[in-house]
Amino acid sequence: MARFSINFGKSLQSFKYAFKGLLEVFKNENNFRFHLLATSITVGMGFYFSVTTTEWLFIIVFIGMVTMAEVFNTAMEKMVDWQSPDPNPQAGKIKDVAAAAVLLASGAAFVGGILIFYKYFMCL
Numbered sequence: 001m002a003r004f005s006i007n008f009g010k011s012l013q014s015f016k017y018a019f020k021g022l023l024e025v026f027k028n029e030n031n032f033r034f035h036l037l038a039t040s041i042t043v044g045m046g047f048y049f050s051v052t053t054t055e056w057l058f059i060i061v062f063i064g065m066v067t068m069a070e071v072f073n074t075a076m077e078k079m080v081d082w083q084s085p086d087p088n089p090q091a092g093k094i095k096d097v098a099a100a101a102v103l104l105a106s107g108a109a110f111v112g113g114i115l116i117f118y119k120y121f122m123c124l
């Protein structure tokens, strides 16, 4: 019979690698830092206007969606730069498509943010 177990030490090690990756993106990706700035402003506005729990949930999902897309985009860029350091049309297309994912996530978050904060700004 198969025996299953959880190796917590290994899981902790994986967390360390993931945070290393996050630090790498933060240090080297201007766009990621821009998204963090936008995140800080949005969270600040959330507290300032005391948005509802449902609105916080949406804000958290939007932030997760955009930062995750940005991190995947960075991973894709690094993979392309590694595999195709010289200009190549296919490499360019891969980067453009990965960047489109960030655009879509950011666009949805932007529109969602307007829908959430619009009424609060109208009451100022």
Ligand SMILES: Nc1ncnc2c1ncn2[C@@H]1O[C@H](COP(=O)(O)OP(=O)(O)OP(=O)(O)O)[C@@H](O)[C@H]1O
Pocket: 029, 030, 031, 077, 080, 084, 085, 086, 087, 088, 089, 090, 091, 092, 093, 095, 096, 099
């Ligand atoms: N190896 C390549 N071959 C062909 N076109 C490329 C290649 N690398 C980049 N490009 C083109 O240049 C664009 C910008 O690439 P780059 O890697 O500078 O992205 P970026 O978003 O500016 O990255 P960074 O976040 O590192 O500033 C790509 O979207 C692609 O159109």
